[in-house]
Amino acid sequence: MLDLWPHADLFAVCDMLPENERGFLRGREVRTSFIQNLPFARRHFRKYLGLMPLAVEQFDLSGYDLVLSSNHAVAKGVITGPGQLHVSYVHSPMRYAWDLQHQYLRQAGLERGPMSLYTRWLLHRLRLWDRASAAGVDSIVANSAYIADRIAKTWRRNATVIHPPVDVDHFALSESREDHYLIAARMVPYKRVELVAEAFRAMPERRLVICGDGPGLAQVRAAAAGAPNIELRGRVPQTELIALTRSARAFVYAAEEDFGIGMVEAQACGTPLIAFGRGGARDIVRPGTGLLFGEQSAESIAAAVRRFETLAPAMDPRSCRANAMRFSVSAFRARFRSHVEGLMEERKAAAA
Template structure:
């Protein structure tokens, strides 16, 4: 059984890449395809040293740093991959990867992180946060997203089976594509994090600095709570914006990027992890709980499936500074009752081992449905 794995792009090691890493462990002989691959040689360990077959976008000007600007060309690019020699195609998609062309005798399973969120229900939020809410650029962006939305819906028809990374995304798949999706939660490397019971008097937030993560909202809330210490960790296009919000506040420290051991140290020692994004799943809250650290999270999206209100953290109902402030004040009152052991126990429900088990079972079921008389299973690949 010849297998191909298709991803949107390879530029960093983040949540989607962790899923690809574990799929490659299940299918070590699979060939890898990606629109672009700009990983450095010392970053390729999670791919077992594999080099992806890339599209024409790899050779476009400024593709390394401005690849998102080529979004209108991505549907055309993904359709140029010739996968006709493969029996099983697994796409890991949050943009266009599921749009690869396959034939009637090829099984295409899509692990979907989300339908293209900024082309569907989050379009208006994306345009506003990106400064594209008016003028000529607004209409160019709206046309591009309309085109992407049509491609996204059409290309869903070429997928035999969807695997969603959360119940939240399964509902979005049903809404956008009118298709069911089996839920297999992403793998979290729980063993990288040790349970720490000795907490210190500060909060921590760690994320890529992009608009939808709302790190600026967290900084704004803690500006109004000068007695509460906050450490903000991460890098990205919104870093300067977050630093500007935190400027002059003695209780907020913005570190920028930190190596993993240092970030883990803060997550283990913090009295709570603050998470303000509406996330498809959200790996970092699970990592925080693996440290025994409670999570204060925006009560929407994947966080509702990982954090247990009152047992492993608290939710705030609105994406506003006032709502977050009220949640922190509530945590200061009742947070001492949240036991680190409960947080760790909940995190273990999202381990790598469970991902392997559930993903392989789901793929085997899809193979049997696609070829009822087949004896091919994941173990036989």
């Protein structure tokens, strides 16, 4: 968005980015909310979630004709007037406040007690605000059909699907394959990496390489224990990860993702996908580029791997690469600019 509108002013609830991650801002000033200056905000800003709706509502955006928000929590809640166009690019409605509330409370150890009661009250208030603030957005853009469905369910709004930009040019095509399957993901519960390990432990004749780290690494290690065909490499340099992806027989993914940029990166390398058939994977996988499995279980993954091996000769790396190009940076820029400028032209015509 900043590249499309290089003279735009930038607002954020808070700005804690370290210097080595600020390159994409190209020196722009970031105007932050009062949360930036609250006690302990630098390390614990997420604990101020209950104040974030109030914080974004304090931004004075009355001097702008066009307002773009990139929303995963509260950004769409900025206040705009009838003479302004507000387009919100939505990565997901707040999962922890909607359908994943109970899972969030379990993982946070907040199923009982005073803090549980407070958190449930807070999430209830967030749900009310979340739906009410969605009504103030003129056009909602979702990053996948899956997120468009979630938006329709939670906010009762229609959304235009424009897939996020993926740096496919950074991942070169390879037409040669080795014998390993690959999964690369952060080790957190919803990624379900342990299920992939369990599936391959039951298939000792097939080799699996697992890359990534995180709080769930111990669970993944336990799932892979005693399986010489499974190699855990932990977090690896980007160059090594790309090399592993380019040579893999297939990229295996068991998570229900909002979109799934890692899957597109694998396709850009010419690598087929074996992915769980819910979420963004349904937007990504096309015939001849991979296959989907129906359940998040080791048995379903193992069955998909066996099915893949019968179909693999028909999966051309060049078809995978061509599929990935649908999600390139240039494709996103063209679609998003066209969407926004089309809305602006409609407004001008209506006002004439």
